[in-house]
Amino acid sequence: MPSFANHTSLRYLYLDNNNFSSIPSGFLQGLTNLQVLYLSENHNIAPWTIPTELTQATSLLRFYASDTNIFGSLPDFFGSFPNLTDLGLAYNNLSGTLPQSFGGSRIRKLRLERQKNGLSGTIDVLSSMTQLSQVWLFENEFIGPIPDLSNCTSLFDLQLSDNQFTGLIPDSLMSIATLRNVSLDNNELQGPHPQFPSSVTNHTLGTNSFCKSTPGPCDDQVTTLLEIAAAFGYPSKLAKSWTGNNACVGWTSIICDSQGNIITINFAKQQFVGTISPAFAKLTSLRNLFLGDNKLTGSIPDALTNITRLQVLDVSNNNLSGLLPKFGDSVNLTTTGNPLIGMNSTSSSGNKAGMGSSGASVLPGMIAGIVIAVIIFVVVVFFISIKCYMSLVEPFASLYDDFLSLSTATGRVTTKADVYAFGVILMQLITGRKAVDDTLPDDNPHLVTWFCGILKNKESIAKAIDQTINPDEETMESIYTVAELAGHCTTPKPYQRPDIRYVVNILSPLVGQWKPTCHKLDHKFPTFHGVEDIYDSDQDMSLPQDLRSWQTM
Missing domain, CATH: 1.10.510 (Transferase(Phosphotransferase); domain 1)
Known part of the structure; x- marks a missing residue:
């Protein structure tokens, strides 16, 4: 590929569908008036990364470089282009997460599908990309729940299939009036089966972990467990197992009695992050709750003291803090390995509360x-x-x-x-x-x-x-x-x-x-x-x- 460095009058550069084998260093240097750059379908180009000199093209409107052997992470400068509306980098070898600089950008069409190793992390930044109209992120390694996209009032095409999304599909997604095409199949989405309005003419939802195959509410215990999972960020290992509408049948870490009431939850040593949900208190038959050896933060919810049948609560070896709720004498509470627990995290005075077996600690x-x-x-x-x-x-x-x-x-x-x-x-x-x-x-x-x-x-x-x-x-x-x-x-x-x-x-x-x-x-x-x-x-x-x-x- 020839170099176009310092062609300051160049505005439109179409180089797609060729057979270039390499890209020279600095080939975009000094293109200060460049508005459109098409490089797609040059699959024989030697692996390259998006050069920082592209930032000199401050008037850039559209940049397409799909199937051109780009590798590495997405640079964190695309949000700095005040007029960029189209970004297409599909069929490459990009990795890492979506840059936070996307938030607040004017990007309308975002195409990052089918990366060889897969982009990863959450897609939360999309909720602040209010100009989006088309989003293609299928066949990657994205995780976590689908964010609230209600501010994306022009969104008509959302393709998120073949990732590792978990959690509930937000109700706000069904209320976007402009939405026409949705693809969510081959993920680990949970909760009720969504019911899109008739205005959504094309949607695919196959191979997920919905509680039922038809729209409608989930069982009460299933709903409660999903609330609990939400505080952990909807871990993928739970989404893979928690299928169906009966938490007592095949759900990992869950034990029920003969009446179908959950009596034991064992989340120990799962490397879960997040907080302890007060929704545990909705499981009124719960006797044993094991949360030890994770990476949980925050405090133990006071609501857990309302579980009248609770006998064992193990929260050892996390990073919990705050005052301990006052559990009854019948509760065997284990809090060791939480240096900040038993202290009021909102006060610098360090007043002690019940320490359980965790001993003294020092507040920040x-x-x-x-x-x-x-x-x-x-x-x-x-x-x-x-x-x-x-x-x-x-x-x-x-x-x-x-x-x-x-x-x-x-x-x-x-x-x-x-x-x-x-x-x-x-x-x-x-x-x-x-x-x-x-x-x-x-x-x-x-x-x-x-x-x-x-x-x-x-x-x-x-x-x-x-x-x-x-x-x-x-x-x-x-x-x-x-x-x-x-x-x-x-x-x-x-x-x-x-x-x-x-x-x-x-x-x-x-x-x-x-x-x-x-x-x-x-x-x-x-x-x-x-x-x-x-x-x-x-x-x-x-x-x-x-x-x-x-x-x-």
Whole structure:
């Protein structure tokens, strides 16, 4: 294929149905006025990826490159074309998920069917592609439920067959007035058989997991189990087994009594994600519920305490949180392996509730509080004897070693020069990163340079916080204050850095009541100007009182 680079006047390029064997590098470079590009049916082209220089064609309206040996993932720039209406990349070897940049785009015709290895993930992004009129995604590996497409008011052709869709067909799909063609066969769709209006002239629904072969409601227990599965994202392994309208016949993980009532549900060790549905409470005969060894989050619903016959509830080894509901003495509750369970996840105070057998735990909010406390502790190091606090320093030895190493150049801790080292420590505490961190971008591995670059807005700071911290709004304001202070402390020009007294004045309002346990000592510190400050510490004073006394020197 010839190169068309830098043909800035080129608007229409039709190269489909040829026998090209390769695509030259940069062949779309500089095509700033390109509006239509057709490359389809060149199946002898050597494997290639969609080049980033295509983004220079900001006026692009239609791009078709089906059956051209494209591989890799869909680039995340198609949503940036303000006028793109047609995107056809079928019969290729694309993989991965639909890019989120599709959302809000003006794409009307989307054809990505029959990828060799199959596109995967959910198709939730379609719900925000409101201009869609035709969607062909058949013969891929998409999963999850079909999203609400009611905002796609021009949709007339929806082809989703031969994937792995699960869950219920949304009622909103049947209410799209423009819809004419629907293909949903060969999936794992569940729930009631849909009944499309007569305006849908062509629809195929064969080979799914509907509860019945004709329209109408499912059995009550079946409906409840599907509600429960919805909280797990409708796992495929359940959809494959849960067929028919009787949950007591062949449904995996379900055990019933002789009257056809569900008495045991065993979802242990299934790698399920999501939350525990309160719909379990609708199964009034349930005795045993095993949910251990999954990846469930959220809290245990209070509604489960209403299951009067419940005897065993095992939620061990998940990632549950929140206060434990008050179950009766007859319930054997197992919650081990959930570090955050038994604590109020909406409060940073860490008030305990019933812990079951899970033992004590620490909330992310408490972790944030510890970070603030450690910051204040480092301030104390500046003006209280190091030996006095050795027993307290041990848990933070690595940070303390960093502080000493950064102070080696001067051989002392001063109220001005070594404030830079303190700023670095603040950055480490907030981000959980090292001063020189090889996980940072290759061109910017130094924590200080990288950190100062994210101080432009609060959103960037929030994203940079150590992932073990999940602070509430009040704690976030403290962290924003500390982050701004860290940037001030590490200003490149030493004369622009604050004095350590200023640092203490900023941080002291953040500290709670705390008293040092050491003997009364006089502390001397060389200042930036070579004059020593003398401070007398009293072990009967709280830390805020100690700080106020020192601030008045």
